[in-house]
Amino acid sequence: MEPSGSTTISSSGNLTLNATAGGCPWEVSDRARLRRFLCYGSEGDVYTAREEGRVGTGSAAGLLSLLQEGRGAEVVEEIKRFSEDDRAVGLEPSLLALALCSQHSELKTRQAAFKALKGVCRDPASLFSFIQKKKELKEGMKCGIWGRALRKAVSDWYNEQDAMSLAAAVTKCNQREGWSHQDLFRLSHTKPANEAIALISKYVTKGWKEVQLTYSDKENSEEVVDVLSYLEVVEKVKHSCDETEVINLIEEHKLEREQLLTDHLKSKRVWRALLKEMPLQSVLKILGKMTSNKILEPGSSETQAVCERIQSEAALTKAKIHPFNLLLSSENYKRGQGYQGKTKWEPDSSILKAMDSAFYKSFMNVEPVGKRFVVAVDVSTSLSSVVPGTSVSTAVAAAAIAMVFARTEADCHVLAYSEGALVPCSVTADMTLAQVTFELVKIPGGSTDCTLPVTWATENGKAVDVFIILINNPLWAFTASPVESLKKHRQKSGANSKLVTCGLTSIGHAIADTEDRGLMSICGFDLGALRVIRSLALDLI
Template identity: 85%
Template sequence: MEPSGSTKISPSSNHTQNSTGGGGCPWEVTDKARLCRFLCYGSEGDAYTAREEGQVSMEGAGALLSLLQDGRGAEVVEEIKRFSQDGHAVRPGPTFFALALCSQHSELKTRQAAFKAVKEVCRDPAHLFSFIQNKKELKEGMKCGIWGRALRKAVSDWYNEQDAMSLAAAVTKCKQREGWTHQDLLRLSHTKPANEAIALISKYVTKGWKEVQAAYSDKENSEEVVKVLLYLEVVEKVKHSCDETEVINLIEEHKLEREQLLTEHLKSKQVWRSLLKEMPLQSVLRILGKMTSNKVLEPGSSEVQAVCDRIQSETELKKAQLHPFSILLTSENYKRGQGFQGKTKWEPDSSILKAMDSAFYKSFMNVEPLGKRFVVAVDVSTSLSSIVPGTSISTAVAAAAIAMIFARTEADTDVLAYSEGAVVPCSFSADMTLSQATVELVKIPSGSTDCTLPIAWATENGKAVDVFIILTNNPLWMFTASPVETLKKHRQKSGANSKLVMCGLTSIGHGIADTEDRGLLSVCGFDLGALSVIRNLAQDLI
């Protein structure tokens, strides 16, 4: 289903008005477009910098403030909801900041919409704590506190509308963040539990396990309350257990997670082996190096076999919704045999590397096609042997992987290699491996670069293109003509609503000069978030 408020453009309806354009010229960078960029990656500018978290502040939220001043608060809240769902927000921080700002706006309608959206936007305790902390920081310097009736109701509803067992797991896994605890929130919101099971969890959080035992041991309890009691009893039991066998049994029987264990427990290899069985696949991939380093995963062991089976399982890959680029980054980091921070080193296990390779190709099924016409053009004028900053992946492999992702998932994709005035179409077949794709790209002789060549090629060859993705290793963009003008020419001749993404694979923070054309974006460096930014641009979300 298409997210509400976005406009799906099919090849037959190329002149559809852009959803964030708000009337007038479809390519004008409006306040709404700037807000959408801010909600997506935390900046109103037209450049996305990979792996740059950055502090969200009022200075960077000019469009958000101006929309609120114009009385468009309800519209802003709708955008916040849209970006917080379906993985559109590359960084979650800006959505909580924006929601907190709306919840403190002078206009009643905006405040009401913001508080009503809390349970949709803050899907887990960490999100809720972040929202509350943003409210606190925004109120600093003002005389009034944050705990008015509306916030108390929003927080109470957040707890009361949860499934009891999910809430019990949530409060025992994520107990505190950003200086806030569940105890603080339940006390300050004066939450009146909606049912007996929520009342039990509330008592456990605010008064502790002993009081819960005293209050519930002689009572006639409902089935749900009994389930929650048993679960909390297990959580308490594991907290006080020094018996490795008991801890392992409790983990396996009740699917406990590492956040519910003591640091002491995590010194045991057997405990880690039990955790790995049910741990979400994404988390397993994140700690493969550590697990190989401390011999939890030993070559040839049944544990390694089990992990390999999970990594390659189509069911598991689908459930975790793992993206091929994410698997590639993890695989290359694991192959490196050393963490980026700290002194952790390991000898990469060949069977794990093989499983990751297999998972990379299988995970293409998780990329949902957008049905747009793409051109992915790789600049081969400079050496593609350098490394993408913050990763262990070479720019040649990164460019080949990006081209493969589009070529395999979008039916209408042209992959080009260009340099020295020449544009060479590359043939990317569906059964091609990543190394074959890399060879296909780098076989063209290098020379000087001109990043507008791929657009000119499409225009001259009568190819209508929705999104141009230009990948270069060159720290400086080279153009014989203005990219904006070249893109405009293509739009006029083809009748397509063409957009251009300039990706500087080794760039760490400068793109093309700020343009007033909403169809142009720069990506500095590259990560999984960059692919989300490109998808959002292709769907007219930013």
């Protein structure tokens, strides 16, 4: 029997479950389907890690239903929240949802969608993607996409930018998905709001020579002079074959690799100059390539500088680097070989040491959810498999996930279980990843029964908000239905408990065919999976 309850919307827009009122809190409503779609691009209860592919309207039935009911303004508010608060695994579902709202028959919905454009599309790449989605939705229809409302929204997107930030943006990402800034300025009939934006508009639509002719003899404002000087540097570096000059321009003006020519990137000295200001997230992705190309050599000043940045608390905080991100990067680097191509390298011990140090420091970036968690690790198999798409063993991945919750949540129990045996594990803040891994796998394996952690909590009177069950592969035998076990726990504890099963080596299998909104299956594991778990715990999906 389902627990009784009601669903209310708080002032912040979050969905809240009240177990004592009438109704059914676990129904998968259209609003819940919309939020799932915005979070990970599907309305189902399965999230597949690292699954790429374009989302379509076939996965957005809940969204379309809400639009049909005249609730478009609510849909736009949800889109804004998921994109602006970084709740989504990726931005593509939000862009498709916004495109759908922007051409809905109801005027209020269209107006709300265009008003939200700048907040959702925070960079040129996402703006181009939004325009392309509108084009695809209009294919087969006689009307075009460039009506007055879209022209104004795109014009406002450009006009409301800081001029220097816009100058950097248009030179780093000039075109994407068949669209360019030149296309958008022309088709939107943008009338620049000020002289600095007018300068950028002319640069994008007419080119640098036309800008020089127009502004060289004019008395320009300070802002225009700054933008003019910046664009001059970008043009200068594009036409320079002098390695020293290119390096000086990179260092003096903080230019990025997207603003350089392919030939420039053949130079080790240029890469070393770029590394100094490169975003930390980007540095972590190319450590293998930089080591392979001898740009980072053992004991060099560049390697020392990179190591200092990697383990700098200020740099980790600024880049919002998550522990799991560092674990994935570290294991990939340790592997000594890329997944694609023939790139190989000898891992540098000082870089590995810096990444290990950064892993533990980065836990400060994990914001507590404030719920009661049980993280249960199934040790019925050896846990020696590798999480698909990574170099991380399932044992190490399980240990890292357990650490994320044990270190950041005030109420968290970590359990290891197998064949009727269940052992509470002590995971403390001073334990290393290796120590936690050993703690999890020290009990002997047997057959799998994923209901054991739920039964343990129920029988021991521990109210749990979220059960996270980590297993190698979600094909198991169990003494009772996981759904029924969860319902019993809800009834006895009075908690709005949820159950997440994560098949670390799975590529697409759900725990059960259920319409219970509190159950979620994760196949594989990545940073997106942690975001999905967080959203489920906070009743956001």
